Amino acid sequence: MSLKVDNIIVSALEEIEYLESHPKYSEIxxxxxxxxxxxxxxKLHSNISESFKTMNSRLPTRSGTAHFWAEPSRTLLRCIEISENLYYKLKETDQPIQIDEYYFDLFRECENFLSLSGGSEIPSNMQKVNIYYKMPIYLLSNTIEIKSPTVNRSLKMKHFDEGSYAIIFKYKDPFYNKHFxxxxxxxxxxPKEIDRFKLEYRTLKELNSPYVTEVFNYDYDKNQYVMEYMDWNLHKYIQKKNAELTSDDRKKIVYQIFKAFEYIHRKKLLHRDISPNNILLNEYDDALVVKISDFGLVKVEDSQLTALDTELKGRFNDPALKQVGFxxxxxxHEIYALTYVIYYVMTGKVTIDRTNKEKTNQFVTAGLNTDVALRPKNIQELKRLFTRVY
Known part of the structure; x- marks a missing residue:
C-alpha cells in the first residue's frame, strides 16, 4: 500500500484507539x-456490531420511539463516521473499501438520529438490526461478493472497470474454470436510470448473435447481472497491436463489426454509443472474435425507456447531434460513428486526417459527410463502399 493509504489507516486507528476489539469478530x-x-x-466491525446488539434490545420501536443510551450511541456514531470517511478517502486510491450494501444504507439511516451526547431517540418503525457475526461489513481490494450457482460459497470479484451507470467486476468461476x-x-x-440498466440487460438477453456479448442472469436484489468476459476492448487492442497488424488483420475486424451492426439494425435497434471502448475482442489460437457490448444507450422502437436526455459524449459521435439533440x-448518425471506428481500425489513429491513401480518404469523406443525404444509407451501403475502396 502507498504512504497515503497507510496514513489514512493509521489516522483512523488513532481516533478509536480507546475502543476495545471483541475477539469473536477477529477471524472475519x-x-x-x-x-x-x-x-x-x-475494531470497527466489533464495536458497530456490539452497539447494534445493544440497540436491538430496544427494537423494534413500532409506533413509538425509544431511548438509546449515551455511550453506545457515541461509539456507534463515531464508528459510522470513520467507516464513511475511510470509504470516501480510499475511493480514489489503489485500495478502495466497499461497505456492505445493507450496512451502507443502515449507516445513513442511523446518522439521522444518533447523537454524541445525552443518548439518542430511536425513531418509530425501526426494525431489529441484522448483526454480521461471521460475514464482513467491509470488502477490500476492489472486491464484492457473489453467490455462484455452481459452487456453494461466495466468490470474490475484482474491480475491472466503471461506466456511467455501472461498476464492472471480474471473477473466475471455479466450476467452469473461466472468467465472467x-x-x-x-x-x-x-429509478429511471435503474430501469434503463435493466433494459440494457433485457436487450442483450433477447439478442442472439456471435457478434454481441452474451449475458446470463440478473440479480434483482442487487441490480447486477453476469455476462461473458472478453480479453480486450478495441481501443486497447489497437494500441497494443497497432505496429504488427496487417491490412488483412484490420479488415477481418471491420467485417465482423459490419456483421454485428447488420444484425443489430435488422432488429430495429440503434446502439448510439459506438466507440472502440464498446467493441470487445477475444483472442483464440486460430481466430480473433469481435463482439459489441454496452447497450446502455440503445434506442428501441416504441420504448419509453430510451434515454432521450443523454449528454453527447465521445469523439466518435456525429458533431451534428449537438444541434439536433440526442x-x-x-x-x-450511427453511420458516422461506424465510419470513424473503421477509420480507427484501418489507421490506428483517433484524429481524422487526410491520408496518402486516396481510397481511405474516399471512404471517410462519404461516411462523415456533413450532408447526411450523401452518407451511405445503411450498413450494407457502408460495407459495399468499404469493399470497393479497400
Whole structure:
C-alpha cells in the first residue's frame, strides 16, 4: 500500500484507539495482510456490531420511539463516521473499501438520529438490526461478493472497470474454470436510470448473435447481472497491436463489426454509443472474435425507456447531434460513428486526417459527410463502399 493509504489507516486507528476489539469478530478479516488495516476493520466491525446488539434490545420501536443510551450511541456514531470517511478517502486510491450494501444504507439511516451526547431517540418503525457475526461489513481490494450457482460459497470479484451507470467486476468461476463479468448498477442511480440498466440487460438477453456479448442472469436484489468476459476492448487492442497488424488483420475486424451492426439494425435497434471502448475482442489460437457490448444507450422502437436526455459524449459521435439533440439520433448518425471506428481500425489513429491513401480518404469523406443525404444509407451501403475502396 502507498504512504497515503497507510496514513489514512493509521489516522483512523488513532481516533478509536480507546475502543476495545471483541475477539469473536477477529477471524472475519484474516485474509487481510496489512496489519493496521486488519486491526482497524476488526475494531470497527466489533464495536458497530456490539452497539447494534445493544440497540436491538430496544427494537423494534413500532409506533413509538425509544431511548438509546449515551455511550453506545457515541461509539456507534463515531464508528459510522470513520467507516464513511475511510470509504470516501480510499475511493480514489489503489485500495478502495466497499461497505456492505445493507450496512451502507443502515449507516445513513442511523446518522439521522444518533447523537454524541445525552443518548439518542430511536425513531418509530425501526426494525431489529441484522448483526454480521461471521460475514464482513467491509470488502477490500476492489472486491464484492457473489453467490455462484455452481459452487456453494461466495466468490470474490475484482474491480475491472466503471461506466456511467455501472461498476464492472471480474471473477473466475471455479466450476467452469473461466472468467465472467458482473455489471453492478451504481448506488446513486435514480429509478429511471435503474430501469434503463435493466433494459440494457433485457436487450442483450433477447439478442442472439456471435457478434454481441452474451449475458446470463440478473440479480434483482442487487441490480447486477453476469455476462461473458472478453480479453480486450478495441481501443486497447489497437494500441497494443497497432505496429504488427496487417491490412488483412484490420479488415477481418471491420467485417465482423459490419456483421454485428447488420444484425443489430435488422432488429430495429440503434446502439448510439459506438466507440472502440464498446467493441470487445477475444483472442483464440486460430481466430480473433469481435463482439459489441454496452447497450446502455440503445434506442428501441416504441420504448419509453430510451434515454432521450443523454449528454453527447465521445469523439466518435456525429458533431451534428449537438444541434439536433440526442433525442433525434438516427441511422445516419450511427453511420458516422461506424465510419470513424473503421477509420480507427484501418489507421490506428483517433484524429481524422487526410491520408496518402486516396481510397481511405474516399471512404471517410462519404461516411462523415456533413450532408447526411450523401452518407451511405445503411450498413450494407457502408460495407459495399468499404469493399470497393479497400
Amino acid at each position: 478479516y484474516n485474509d487481510i495482510a496489512h496489519e493496521e488495516l486488519r486491526e482497524l476493520l476488526i 463479468i458482473v455489471k453492478k448498477a451504481k448506488k446513486d442511480l435514480i 433525442s433525434n439520433y438516427a441511422l445516419h
